[in-house]
Amino acid sequence: MLFTLAFRNILRNRRRSAMTRMAIAVGTIALLVFGAFQGYLFDSFHTNVVQRSGHLTVYRTGYFLFGEGNPSAYGIERYKKVLALIGDDPVLRPLIYVLTPTLSLMGIAGNFSGENDAAKTFIADAVIPSDRDRMRRWNAFGAGRVYPPDTNLDDNDPMRGFVGLGLARILGLCRSLAIANCPPPPAIHREAPGVASEDFSNLRAEVAAAVTPNAAGKPRLDLLAATETGAPNVVSFFVNDAEPQPIRELDDNYVVMHLTLGQQLIYGRGEPRVTGIVLQLRRSSDIGPARNRLQALFDQHGLELEVRDFAELNPFYTQTLNFFRSIFLFIAAIMGVIVLFTVVNTMTMTIMERTNEIGTTRAMGVRRGGIRRQFLVEGCMLGVIGASIGLVIAFLVAIGVNQAGLTWVPPANISAIPLRLSLLAQPALIVGTWVGLILVATLAALIPANRAARLQIVDALRHV
Amino acid sequence: MAKEPLVRLDRVRKVYSVGAVEVVALRGISLEIPAQRFSMVVGPSGSGKTTLLNLVGCIDVPSSGMVEVCGQDIAALHDDAVSEFRARNISFVFQGFNLIPVLTAYENVEYPLLLSRMRAGERRQRTLAMLEAVGLANQQRQRPNELSGGQKQRVAVARALVKEPQLVLADEPTANLDSHTGASIIELMRRMQQDLRTSFIFSTHDPQLISHAEEIFTIRDGELVEHSSRNGF
Numbered sequence: 001m002l003f004t005l006a007f008r009n010i011l012r013n014r015r016r017s018a019m020t021r022m023a024i025a026v027g028t029i030a031l032l033v034f035g036a037f038q039g040y041l042f043d044s045f046h047t048n049v050v051q052r053s054g055h056l057t058v059y060r061t062g063y064f065l066f067g068e069g070n071p072s073a074y075g076i077e078r079y080k081k082v083l084a085l086i087g088d089d090p091v092l093r094p095l096i097y098v099l100t101p102t103l104s105l106m107g108i109a110g111n112f113s114g115e116n117d118a119a120k121t122f123i124a125d126a127v128i129p130s131d132r133d134r135m136r137r138w139n140a141f142g143a144g145r146v147y148p149p150d151t152n153l154d155d156n157d158p159m160r161g162f163v164g165l166g167l168a169r170i171l172g173l174c175r176s177l178a179i180a181n182c183p184p185p186p187a188i189h190r191e192a193p194g195v196a197s198e199d200f201s202n203l204r205a206e207v208a209a210a211v212t213p214n215a216a217g218k219p220r221l222d223l224l225a226a227t228e229t230g231a232p233n234v235v236s237f238f239v240n241d242a243e244p245q246p247i248r249e250l251d252d253n254y255v256v257m258h259l260t261l262g263q264q265l266i267y268g269r270g271e272p273r274v275t276g277i278v279l280q281l282r283r284s285s286d287i288g289p290a291r292n293r294l295q296a297l298f299d300q301h302g303l304e305l306e307v308r309d310f311a312e313l314n315p316f317y318t319q320t321l322n323f324f325r326s327i328f329l330f331i332a333a334i335m336g337v338i339v340l341f342t343v344v345n346t347m348t349m350t351i352m353e354r355t356n357e358i359g360t361t362r363a364m365g366v367r368r369g370g371i372r373r374q375f376l377v378e379g380c381m382l383g384v385i386g387a388s389i390g391l392v393i394a395f396l397v398a399i400g401v402n403q404a405g406l407t408w409v410p411p412a413n414i415s416a417i418p419l420r421l422s423l424l425a426q427p428a429l430i431v432g433t434w435v436g437l438i439l440v441a442t443l444a445a446l447i448p449a450n451r452a453a454r455l456q457i458v459d460a461l462r463h464v
Numbered sequence: 465m466a467k468e469p470l471v472r473l474d475r476v477r478k479v480y481s482v483g484a485v486e487v488v489a490l491r492g493i494s495l496e497i498p499a500q501r502f503s504m505v506v507g508p509s510g511s512g513k514t515t516l517l518n519l520v521g522c523i524d525v526p527s528s529g530m531v532e533v534c535g536q537d538i539a540a541l542h543d544d545a546v547s548e549f550r551a552r553n554i555s556f557v558f559q560g561f562n563l564i565p566v567l568t569a570y571e572n573v574e575y576p577l578l579l580s581r582m583r584a585g586e587r588r589q590r591t592l593a594m595l596e597a598v599g600l601a602n603q604q605r606q607r608p609n610e611l612s613g614g615q616k617q618r619v620a621v622a623r624a625l626v627k628e629p630q631l632v633l634a635d636e637p638t639a640n641l642d643s644h645t646g647a648s649i650i651e652l653m654r655r656m657q658q659d660l661r662t663s664f665i666f667s668t669h670d671p672q673l674i675s676h677a678e679e680i681f682t683i684r685d686g687e688l689v690e691h692s693s694r695n696g697f
Contacts, residue, residue, distance in 0.1 A: 001571070001574075001575070001578050004567075004571075005564070005566065005567070008566035008567070009566055012565075012566060356560075356562065357562070357564060357565075359523075359562075360556075360558070360562040360564070361564070361575075362523070362547070363521065363523050363550065363556050364550070364551065364555070364556070364575065364576055364579065365547050365548065365549075365550040365551020365552070365554075365576070365579045366547065366551075366579060367543075367544050367547040367548075368543065368544070368547075369544070456524075457523040457524070458518050458523055458524045461523070461558070461562075
């Protein structure tokens with residue numbers, strides 16, 4: 001009878017009940033749609049970061065905090081043995097999708113082709129191209145873009161690589177790389193050549209004559225860096241293409257090259273090393289066990305190596321997640337307050353209209369607790385109906401958006417990816433939102449329900 | 465041996481505060497109402513009839529004095545116990561019927577039995593019997609807004625009697641009915657009272673109703689001015 005009464009009572013003033021249910025439904029839709037979008041954003045962002053930097057990176061101890069200043073000094077010695085140690089470990093082997101060495105370096109890149117004499121500092125990642133291609137296919141959540149093999153790098157051509165679009169522009173590579181929307185540098189006034197200048201102009205002509213593009217006609221850069229011992233070293237690097245990078249500073253400085261070329265530049269004829277060993281796992285949930293196992297292995301073999309996960313290497317990742325989480329909490333708080341006030345208002349009006357009825361049922365022997373329970377059930381029922389309607393509509397919205405073929409460019413991405421709402425993949429969001437709003441509606445009914453329960457019977461019976 | 469009275473009031477005073485003004489509704493009334501009788505509290509408007517019924521019905525508390533109903537000193541009970549006591553022993557028939565509008569006639573009559581947690585089968589049997597007794601067996605599925613005033617009051621009478629209470633309190637039960645319907649309701653209540661041996665206490669100034677009284681308590685300005693008894697009709 002309690003539920004029959006509650007259900008019929010909430011249909012008593014149809015318009016008011018409908019408005020209340022609508023407010024709860026809108027709250028549910030807003031939270032579920034944004035939550036679903038956030039879920040997809042997190043998954044696609046996670047995928048993007050893992051595709052670029054793997055899940056875990058092994059460094060020589062101290063590199064993470066101090067190595068940026070002198071990467072070559074923090075190279076991992078006998079890294080192939082370390083790779084074998086990790087790759088052959090029976091615990092780690094089934095967890096690993098890609099295991100690959102990388103070398104981070106920096107130096108000065110120069111274009112002295114005569115077209116535009118220019119030099120610019122650079123930062124570079126030296127990688128094994130096929131491993132990098134495999135890493136870019138990781139898509140455990142189905143939420144990211146799966147990249148085709150990158151033709152800018154080739155396992156069999158260590159001289160080939162690519163640069164950031166900004167660096168290509170600065171070094172005057174726009175024309176030779178045939179990059180659209182890349183302005184050529186403005187003409188610079190030069191002084192009339194004197195005797196000394198004439199000597200240099202001859203030198204420039206000699207250098208230009210020596211600078212030749214590779215077989216594919218791609219321009220060449222000279223990369224200058226300090227070796228491990230501090231001596232300068234230069235290698236030639238053929239720029240296959242320029243790719244825009246998501247951050248301006250990176251775009252203006254970034255070079256990606258073959259690991260072999262990077263090692264030639266930094267270690268010359270010495271023992272080649274790497275600054276990091278990247279592990280891309282099959283599942284992100286294995287990060288903890290894999291990290292613990294790595295550390296145990298290193299301790300067991302007395303290796304001075306440390307392990308960092310992708311969140312530590314990409315603070316932007318955690319910051320973005322926290323940013324969206326705070327937006328979600330903000331929306332949830334607003335929706336909660338709207339539902340709270342709507343239900344309080346509705347229940348207050350209901351109680352005013354039913355004061356006489358409250359007096360009658362109390363006179364018949366219903367306890368104060370019974371009256372309180374009656375209105376709490378009505379608030380809860382409003383919440384259940386409203387949240388359920390919202391849930392159904394949110395699912396329809398998700399289906400509509402997922403089938404609309406929309407795309408968007410997430411943070412730290414340079415290309416658009418499909419815009420999807422991962423609602424079904426988030427049962428906790430669905431249950432949490434549904435239960436949460438029902439709880440808010442029930443709690444909102446508590447204040448007027450208490451007021452109703454406290455009514456004096458004779459006063460209630462006198463109420464017209 | 466004299467029968468125990470069903471209701472006993474001893475020097476009951478009731479004072480209402482209306483803002484800073486105190487209104488004395490009952491001025492130390494003492495009376496005893498015998499059980500299984502058709503009793504009337506009569507008096508002009510504002511004499512304190514409704515206040516007296518409210519105190520007897522345990523829905524109000526006296527400012528001073530003692531109210532004893534069915535042998536129970538009501539002041540000794542806490543709020544929930546008073547509710548329980550009402551649910552078991554006391555029913556009301558209101559001037560404005562006070563049916564629950566979202567429930568059908570059947571559900572309105574059944575409602576007091578739900579409070580006593582009666583088994584479903586027995587509940588149904590008693591509800592149908594009571595609707596039959598008040599002549600509304602065919603209207604059991606109708607809601608109050610689909611019933612006439614007389615039918616509503618019949619439902620209210622059925623609701624009051626279905627739990628077989630010791631005491632039924634009726635505050636001006638015929639005031640909202642035409643004289644013909646009022647007479648039929650009085651006849652119904654009189655018949656039910658005799659069948660069920662229940663005690664009825666009315667507050668009224670309807671002469672038609674007063675003519676059926678076995679006990680008449682006349683109050684004026686919050687004081688009992690007369691008590692008369694009649695044996696049968």
